[in-house]
Amino acid sequence: MRELQLRDLYERFRDPATLQALSELIHREAAGLKRPINIMEVCGGHTHTIMKYGLKQLLPESIRFIHGPGCPVCIMPKERIDHAYALAMQPEVILATLGDMIKVPGSKGSLQDARSRGADVRFVYSPLDLLKIARENPDKKVVYFAIGFETTTPMTAALIEQARKAGIDNLLYHINHVTVPEPMEMLLGDRREAQESGEKSRIDAFIGPSHVSVIAGAKIYRPFPERYGRPVVVSGFEPVDVMEGVLMLVRQFIQGRSELEIQYKRSVTMEGNLSAQRLIEKYFERRENFRWRGLGEIPRSALRLKEEYAQIDAEKIYAEILPDEPIDDHKLCICGEILRGMAQPYECKVFGKACKPSSPLGSCMVSSEGACAAYYKYGELLHEARRSEA
Amino acid sequence: MNESITLAQGNGGEENRDLISELFFKPLANEILERAEDAAVIEGGRLAFTTDSFTVSPLFFPGGDIGKLSVCGTCNDLAMMGARPKYLTLGVILEEGFEIEQLRRIVESLSRELARNGASVVAGDTKVVPKGSVDGIFLNTSGIGEILVPGISASNVRLGDAILVSRDIGRHGAAIFAGREGIELSSAVESDCASLWPMVEALLEAGITPHAMRDATRGGVAAALNEWAASSAVCPLIDEGALPVSDEVAGICEMLGFEATALANEGTFLLALPPQEAPRALEVLRRFEGNESAAVIGEVGDRYPGRVVLQSQWGTSRFLELPTGELLPRIC
Numbered sequence: 001m002r003e004l005q006l007r008d009l010y011e012r013f014r015d016p017a018t019l020q021a022l023s024e025l026i027h028r029e030a031a032g033l034k035r036p037i038n039i040m041e042v043c044g045g046h047t048h049t050i051m052k053y054g055l056k057q058l059l060p061e062s063i064r065f066i067h068g069p070g071c072p073v074c075i076m077p078k079e080r081i082d083h084a085y086a087l088a089m090q091p092e093v094i095l096a097t098l099g100d101m102i103k104v105p106g107s108k109g110s111l112q113d114a115r116s117r118g119a120d121v122r123f124v125y126s127p128l129d130l131l132k133i134a135r136e137n138p139d140k141k142v143v144y145f146a147i148g149f150e151t152t153t154p155m156t157a158a159l160i161e162q163a164r165k166a167g168i169d170n171l172l173y174h175i176n177h178v179t180v181p182e183p184m185e186m187l188l189g190d191r192r193e194a195q196e197s198g199e200k201s202r203i204d205a206f207i208g209p210s211h212v213s214v215i216a217g218a219k220i221y222r223p224f225p226e227r228y229g230r231p232v233v234v235s236g237f238e239p240v241d242v243m244e245g246v247l248m249l250v251r252q253f254i255q256g257r258s259e260l261e262i263q264y265k266r267s268v269t270m271e272g273n274l275s276a277q278r279l280i281e282k283y284f285e286r287r288e289n290f291r292w293r294g295l296g297e298i299p300r301s302a303l304r305l306k307e308e309y310a311q312i313d314a315e316k317i318y319a320e321i322l323p324d325e326p327i328d329d330h331k332l333c334i335c336g337e338i339l340r341g342m343a344q345p346y347e348c349k350v351f352g353k354a355c356k357p358s359s360p361l362g363s364c365m366v367s368s369e370g371a372c373a374a375y376y377k378y379g380e381l382l383h384e385a386r387r388s389e390a
Numbered sequence: 391m392n393e394s395i396t397l398a399q400g401n402g403g404e405e406n407r408d409l410i411s412e413l414f415f416k417p418l419a420n421e422i423l424e425r426a427e428d429a430a431v432i433e434g435g436r437l438a439f440t441t442d443s444f445t446v447s448p449l450f451f452p453g454g455d456i457g458k459l460s461v462c463g464t465c466n467d468l469a470m471m472g473a474r475p476k477y478l479t480l481g482v483i484l485e486e487g488f489e490i491e492q493l494r495r496i497v498e499s500l501s502r503e504l505a506r507n508g509a510s511v512v513a514g515d516t517k518v519v520p521k522g523s524v525d526g527i528f529l530n531t532s533g534i535g536e537i538l539v540p541g542i543s544a545s546n547v548r549l550g551d552a553i554l555v556s557r558d559i560g561r562h563g564a565a566i567f568a569g570r571e572g573i574e575l576s577s578a579v580e581s582d583c584a585s586l587w588p589m590v591e592a593l594l595e596a597g598i599t600p601h602a603m604r605d606a607t608r609g610g611v612a613a614a615l616n617e618w619a620a621s622s623a624v625c626p627l628i629d630e631g632a633l634p635v636s637d638e639v640a641g642i643c644e645m646l647g648f649e650a651t652a653l654a655n656e657g658t659f660l661l662a663l664p665p666q667e668a669p670r671a672l673e674v675l676r677r678f679e680g681n682e683s684a685a686v687i688g689e690v691g692d693r694y695p696g697r698v699v700l701q702s703q704w705g706t707s708r709f710l711e712l713p714t715g716e717l718l719p720r721i722c
Contacts, residue, residue: 016631023704056708103398116394125646241527301699358404368647378708 013238014053020241029250036062037253038202039246040341042184043209044071044369045237051378053239055250061184063246066202066341069183069295071177071207072148073101073367075339077293078327078374080176081106084145086321087174094137096122096130104366107327118272123128127152127159131165134163134171143172143314147297149209153177153303154276157283160312175304177284180212180302181220183292188228202341205249207242208234208266217272218262227257234307236264247326283309291326293363294336330355333362338371346374352376396608406608409423426621428604429533435540438473440464441532447494449526451569453561454583454656456529457500462585462656463607464533465507468604469587470659472542472594473535474508486521496527506585509533517549539594547622551690552654554661555668556589557582557681558570558634559611563653564642570720579638582680584657589678598663598671605659609713612651613665614660616700616712628688628710631703636683651700652713662690 012018041047047067050056056065069075085106088095095111102111102123115121120140124130127144134142146156156177163171187203208221213234221232231252236247245263252259262268284307290302305313315322329335332350337343345351345364355361357373364372399409415423422430429440442463449456464474469492484493504510511531561582563652568579586605593600595668606614611633614624635650636641643650657680663671668686675684693699 005637005642010644019704051707053704054702054708058704058705112396112398113394116396278441356404358398358408377711 010238011232013236013240016241018240018267019053019058019243022240024249026058026063026234026243026247026250027060029247029254030060030062032254033062034063037204037249038064038066038341038370039205039207039249040066040068040184040203041185041207041242042068042070042180042372043212043317044068044074044367044371045209045211046207046235046242047071047371047374048369049237049239049242051374054378055239055245057328059242059246063250067338067371068187068341069292070149070212071364071367071369071371072152072178073104074100074335074363074370075178075292075294076101076104076147076176076290076363078106078326078329079291079323081313082108082327083174083322085109085114086323086381087143087318088114088121089117089322089361090140090141090318090321092139094120094140095123095145096133096142097126098125098127098147099123100367101145101147103360104363105360113202127155129169130159130161130171131162131166133327136167138170141170141172143174145174145176147176149178149180149208150212150220153280154215154273157276157279160283160309162313172312172317173305174314176179177303178290178292179301179303180209180216181223182298183295184221184224186227186298186301188224188230198221203230205231205252206233206251207245208232208260209269210234210236210241213262213268213272214265215273215276218260218268218270219272222259225260231258231277232260234260234262234264234268236267249329261272265299292339293329294339302349318371329363330361333363335364335372338364345372345379348372399609407712417608418632425543425545426617427478427534428470429473431471431537436537438468438471438535438537439533440467441530442467444529444531445525446566447525448569449496450580451581452565453581455496455499456527457496458503459583460529460531461500461503461507462507462583465503465509465535466586466605466607466657466659468533468535469585469590470542470605471535471537471676472600472603473537474591474641475507475533475535475587477512478504478509478531478533480511482516483524483528483530484516484646485517485524485526488526493527496529503585507587508557509535509553515610517691533658538598541599541677542603544602544604544618544621547618547626547662549599549602549690549692550665551626551662552665552669552686553626553628553688553690554663554668554675554684555606555611555634555687556586556659556661556684557657558629558636558639558683559606559637559655559658560643560650560653562607562656563610563648564639565649566654567646567648568642574667579636579642581693582655582657584680586657586659588661589659589675589681592674592677593661593671596670596674598667600661600663600671602662603659605657608654610650610652610654611660612649612698612710612713613659615710618660618662619696622690625689625691625694625696626698627691627693628698628700629703632685632687633681634687636692649711649713657722665689714717 235243284303364370427440427632565581604614
């Protein structure tokens with residue numbers, strides 16, 4: 001038997017003929033829609049897929065996307081980036097975090113800037129890499145600036161568990177883990193207010209983040225179809241997955257259903273990964289409130305270490321040097337409206353001019369998973385073509 | 391621009407370009423520099439002249455080492471102007487404590503690569519600095535080559551030209567990234583690090599008349615194509631499905647969220663030439679070991695001058711942008 005290759009795992013999900021066929025099917029079925037539908041793809045990974053593969057070009061005008069707040073880097077408020085910066089500038093600290101968190105500018109600069117000013121900042125692929133860094137630097141405090149949604153939370157919990165087992169005591173944690181359903185609910189609240197004030201409706205349905213659901217289960221989205229009448233399809237991240245997810249949503253509208261469905265059946269179950277959920281519960285508890293960049297305070301939308309782990313909680317240990325004053329975005333930046341689905345990146349005055357991936361003003365331009373960065377990188381052609389047609 | 395230099399400003403992409411144009415091009419402006427070619431064309435078009443510095447980590451990587459790289463880098467820049475590499479200088483900055491044995495291996499490798507180009511090092515300089523001032527060894531080479539075919543230039547890409555790539559893309563960037571970050575893979579990806587002059591010579595001998603050639607180093611194929619688009623005010627149309635990418639490189643990109651078009655190469659080049667010459671050029675390129683995957687990847691259009699358009703196999707298209715920022719893996 002031929003050995004399984006990595007490309008076997010994704011090739012079918014990018015198959016041109018399948019994409020064309022799905023496109024035709026959606027066009028045909030969507031012709032029966034009574035009005036256009038606005039689908040919020042909550043996760044930045046989906047935004048990236050939609051833009052990178054040009055999926056909007058394969059869909060009818062009646063299917064519109066609203067790009068949601070599911071980008072862990074984008075929603076991090078500036079004051080917390082300042083925390084990371086302040087920690088990194090401590091002479092005894094090695095600060096480690098994931099991916100493009102190091103590019104996000106806070107009020108004093110980004111972690112990249114801190115590094116160019118002498119701080120020891122590292123990015124890791126897996127939080128478990130921290131074990132090695134902590135062992136190799138016994139005379140330093142190694143701080144893990146933990147970010148991400150339900151997807152990355154269990155990795156932080158596993159790191160804490162392993163470090164404790166191994167007796168590593170120079171590893172501290174600054175926890176910024178956030179959860180998906182709370183901001184989704186808040187956005188629908190926005191919509192209710194908007195309706196009352198006579199604004200036209202925005203979010204009609206959701207494409208649910210699926211890596212989140214691998215851990216937390218699809219069950220976390222149950223209230224949306226049941227209580228709010230908003231269909232949810234939990235979809236995978238390959239272009240065929242997203243197109244199939246859209247088709248499933250279109251069919252719900254045509255058939256007058258409002259249900260929670262799973263397209264990404266190869267990884268997602270209703271219950272999720274129960275042992276990961278137990279591990280998270282062991283170390284973390286809900287914060288009463290967390291300020292999201294662009295969205296403001298959302299109750300119970302983030303996690304922190306439980307009180308009994310105060311001795312490894314960098315937020316408590318370094319409380320004196322960590323500023324808590326909220327810092328707002330640049331006045332011209334409309335990331336908040338974009339994250340709420342009230343505006344598109346192009347509608348921003350500074351998009352692609354003062355605000356670019358190399359010099360981002362707002363959070364959505366910072367991470368490659370942010371809506372503005374995805375539009376900047378992949379979307380301009382479409383925009384120009386539309387403009388010249390108009 | 392920032393108050394201090396960031397790593398992103400050395401990435402071969404947008405930040406790098408801004409730094410160079412702001413701090414070097416303006417104060418040092420002259421007619422030759424402003425052409426911004428791979429190598430400067432001097433002495434009435436007879437000679438090509440260029441320089442390159444090398445600070446790679448790790449020093450020895452699958453498929454090459456800093457010695458080989460320092461010859462390939464400079465000789466390839468000359469070759470891309472249709473020039474036969476002739477004379478090189480070598481500058482060496484050594485960190486106190488650097489192992490002599492490693493230095494010996496680097497110089498041996500450098501010497502082997504010179505032979506492949508038929509070039510010689512004719513002058514040099516060595517400095518030793520205190521521990522911590524550099525990371526092991528930094529090299530600089532400058533080179534002079536004799537231009538055999540005049541007019542090959544990034545600003546000479548013409549409407550209707552076929553665009554070819556000499557082999558599968560992204561290997562050097564992927565190999566260095568995997569090596570530096572200790573990513574263990576079942577089959578290690580090897581750098582494409584190689585001298586291009588033998589291939590260029592064979593192409594010229596076969597009567598191929600390239601309008602432009604560009605080795606796709608930092609910033610990868612994306613940066614090279616964008617340079618052509620800007621210098622020649624054309625719109626390269628690239629067929630995404632035709633871009634040759636090895637399974638190993640595709641795998642690294644898949645896992646880390648990179649794009650092969652943004653990864654560096656050190657022995658891979660792009661050609662723009664009259665379309666009728668494409669089959670013959672492919673035949674010549676594929677004769678060279680490692681270049682069996684040479685391919686026509688697109689053509690030169692004029693729909694969006696200055697921009698590169700990438701067309702997918704399912705009928706959608708997007709701009710291929712100049713890569714920005716430091717190469718960082720995505721989060722979830």
